[in-house]
C-alpha cells in the first residue's frame with residue numbers, strides 16, 4: 055500500500071486534564087500517514103483520484119478547534135476515526151504530540167494505527 059502523509063502540522067489546542075489546561079491554548083503537533091493506492095492518481099493525473107492531503111489537514115484543524123480534549127488519546131482516536139470514514143482511508147497512523155508538556159522532554163504524546171495495512175485495491 056502507498057502512503058499519503060501530512061507531517062508536523064502545528065496547531066493550538068484546548069487539551070489536557072488539569073484545570074489550568076482548560077483555560078489556555080497549547081501547542082500540539084500532528085503527523086498523519088494514510089494508506090492509499092497512489093497508482094490510480096499517478097495514471098490519471100487527476101486530483102479527484104487522490105487522497106487529498108489538504109482536505110485531510112483541514113479536517114484535522116476543524117476537529118482540534120471544535121472541542122476541548124482531556125487526553126491526546128481521544129484526539130488521536132477522533133482524528134483516525136473521522137478521516138477513515140469520511141475519506142475512505144483503509145489504514146491510518148496518527149501521531150499527536152505535546153511539545154513542552156513534560157520538562158526535560160522535547161515532546162510527549164501518542165501514536166496509533168487503525169485499519170488494515172495489508173489492504174490492496176482490486177486491480
Ligand SMILES: Nc1nc2c(c(=O)[nH]1)N=C([C@H](O)[C@@H](O)CO)CN2
Pocket residue numbers: 069070071072075124125126127152155156
Ligand atoms: N497518556 C497520557 N498521559 C498524559 C496525558 C495524556 O493526554 N495522555 N495528559 C497529561 C496532562 O494533560 C499533561 O500533558 C500536562 O502537562 C498527563 N499525562
